[in-house]
Amino acid sequence: MTDPEPDFLEGLPRYRAPARLRAAILRAAAPAPRWWGPAVSSAAATAMAMVLLWLSVLPRVLPAEPLQRAIRAIVSEHTRILIWGQAHPQVIPASLPWLTQETGIGLQRVFFGDSQLRFVAGEPIYLEGQRGVAFHYTDPGEHMVSYMVLPAPGLTVPERSRVQIGRYRPALTRSDGFAILVWKHGDLASFLVSDMVSELDLERFKAYFLRIREATEPYIE
């Protein structure tokens, strides 16, 4: 075998998709058959009526504590990103003004990533009835790290959960297998979430917090 030439990859064979793949894609994309539609509609209407009837007497299952509710919403959003990916990875930096306009949250500085954290996307979010902003990063271990900011004037960061990271003292909490750091910028609450929950991962997660915390400064527009 000779040394590869600059265009040596051009000779690699090209693989053609099997015909069955096209058929499988179209089959998967096609809407499900609707012969059962009327029956399901009827059952759904009955179920809805039952739910409405019982709703008033069911115990409240949502956490009443604002921080817990916010964390649950943040984790759900992070999970959505993990499963379905980011919507507009090209948002930053050209569309920062648009992001501010859409969310009401300004950003004096934004962490665009570094050798350890690769910037993936920035996008507006809507959680707990509030417009917010989210930035997503991945690290060399392919952990997705999401930084989200929401207006939360009434939210307090619990003292008992605070941890010292550099000169900052965010609260560290866990939920559904994710680690979450919470801190405040005036009336804004910031959340950093990732699945980095092992002892080793947690140390790296804290290091990521420092990078993002020092390089990002949100404010209410």
Added chain:
Amino acid sequence: MAETDFQRQALGHLDALFNLAIYLTRSRSQADDLVQETYLRAFRFSHRFEPGTNLRAWLLQILRNTFLTFYRLREREPALAEDGVPDWDTPVFHEAPEQTGASMEAHTDLERALSRLPPEFRMVLLLAEVECMPLEEVARVMECPVGTVKSRIFRGKERLRELLKDYRQ
């Protein structure tokens, strides 16, 4: 099973997506899954495609993101093929059409070396050199500046040369 215009146009790039998926996953079954997932996402978010822009680049961008989100996680725990060799070391070229003798051996070495490159380098090389995409489009797919694409092509080829030397010894 009605095909919309968008689906028809998107499926026109099926071979390009499948070819890239094969080189990324090194497995026909995983390539099938990756391409199918890519198309389902593309159809679901077809309203986000801007008519007049490059549909192939848009689809390849979705494929890349899907690969990075799901399939790359699997690489941390390489599965064993039937012969006990990790899947990432098993060339797929023995299935390639019209590959025989020295040509197949050279391509097998090349494919094995290619599979050892980090995915971001592998993708850039495949898009630019195999798919012959303009660097600007590669940059769009990879979500990085053109300069980074050039740098990755250069460094990717350098690494390939080193790896191929190893195989030759």
